[in-house]
Amino acid sequence: MSVEAVSWALNDAPDVPPACLAVLIGLANHAHANGRAAYPSQERLAHYARKSTRSVRTDLATLERLGIIRRGDQRHVAHLPTDRRPVVWDLAMERRRTLPTSLDPFAEPQPGRPNEVPEPVDNRPEACFPPVPTDRKQASKRPEAGFRTGRKQASYEPSLNHQEPSPRSRSLRGGAALPTDPRAEQCPKHRGSPANNCGPCRSEAIGGAA
Known part of the structure; x- marks a missing residue:
């Protein structure tokens, strides 16, 4: 296939009857870049043009x-059987018709030269997030991972409703109990004796009663 020959058949070939254009393009499709040595079979051209071989x-x-x-030079088909040799054709690519001014390449839109370039629409998920700053000062203001993942960030401020666990609950959980004041449960008069079961206090009470 020759792009040059096909382009000539479409744009520059002069005096081509409309009924013969499909056959001419079929020949150009098999020609060299200079338009020579095109020898498709008549059956092939009939397939291109949707016509009969006649x-x-x-x-x-x-x-x-x-x-x-x-x-053209018929020696190009010398390797084929005699009864199956198609005619070799050359295209008269030196002949060209004049291009109308209204069809100048710069007078109408062409592929690759759009009149208006549409603005790209970025629908990627990462386009919804702000760019990561490269400056260290700006990096400190970079959103945390919770902004990107949608999860709520943990707050580092103390809660007003926070309550410390009791020593008993901590001992039940296997934790160490908080130390208590050893004098809290001693007799105020006799050090070393329990407040609820003080022996000297009982003796004084019995002696006073006697």
């Missing part, structure tokens, strides 16, 4: 009569 032969004769194609 109509293809008529179109080839018309194109040859108008000087748009001519017979």
